[in-house]
Amino acid sequence: MKVVAAFVLCMAFSLGVAALHAETMTGADSSGATAAVGNELIAFPESYRDGVHYNTIDRGSIREEMYTSEAAIAAAKSGKPLPDGTVILNEWYEDGQLTHYFVMEKRIGWGADYSEDARAGDWRFRDFHPDRSPNLSDNGTGCMACHRSQAAKDFVWTRDRMNEAK
Numbered sequence: 001m002k003v004v005a006a007f008v009l010c011m012a013f014s015l016g017v018a019a020l021h022a023e024t025m026t027g028a029d030s031s032g033a034t035a036a037v038g039n040e041l042i043a044f045p046e047s048y049r050d051g052v053h054y055n056t057i058d059r060g061s062i063r064e065e066m067y068t069s070e071a072a073i074a075a076a077k078s079g080k081p082l083p084d085g086t087v088i089l090n091e092w093y094e095d096g097q098l099t100h101y102f103v104m105e106k107r108i109g110w111g112a113d114y115s116e117d118a119r120a121g122d123w124r125f126r127d128f129h130p131d132r133s134p135n136l137s138d139n140g141t142g143c144m145a146c147h148r149s150q151a152a153k154d155f156v157w158t159r160d161r162m163n164e165a166k
């Protein structure tokens with residue numbers, strides 16, 4: 001019984017995340033923050049596929065493929081904070097079609113422009129369209145708000161999967 005309940009809870013959570021990811025896609029931002037909070041500093045990481053593919057998530061119509069650098073994987077495996085300059089890219093597919101690239105990037109000092117209750121460490125976040133142009137109606141504050149809950153894992157939900165990467 002417990003296992004079933006946990007599964008149902010897990011699914012409900014996953015769907016919630018998908019819905020919220022979808023919300024960020026349309027540029028909705030419940031934080032009330034105004035534009036230009038600095039996610040324009042994130043350029044599309046054109047060579048991300050030269051890095052490490054460390055995770056796949058498959059949940060029905062949604063599939064996610066995650067990439068980061070070898071340096072980030074090495075740090076994760078040795079229990080260190082992910083290094084300055086780390087980029088994580090999440091390819092987001094809906095019914096097999098790539099619809100978004102979600103990118104988060106960590107630079108020492110980048111969090112200082114945000115208030116303590118808004119920042120997600122030194123990470124900034126940006127949503128890119130399939131043609132790799134940025135979604136200019138999303139300033140990344142909604143992303144931070146959700147990733148903040150993962151502070152103990154350097155704000156990375158799939159941090160544990162990095163330990164298993166080859």
Ligand code: HEC
Pocket residue numbers: 016017020021024025057064066088089090102103104125126127138140142143144146147155156157158159
């Ligand atoms: C409602 C919560 C929520 C919001 C909002 C959100 N994310 Fe995430 N994000 C997640 C979860 C949960 C995962 C782990 C994968 C999964 O379960 O779908 C994730 C995974 C990621 C990853 C892979 C690294 C990691 O943390 O596991 C990146 C990159 C990412 N998100 C970027 C973004 C960007 C960019 C935005 C805003 C445009 C955003 N996220 C908004 C919850 C959220």
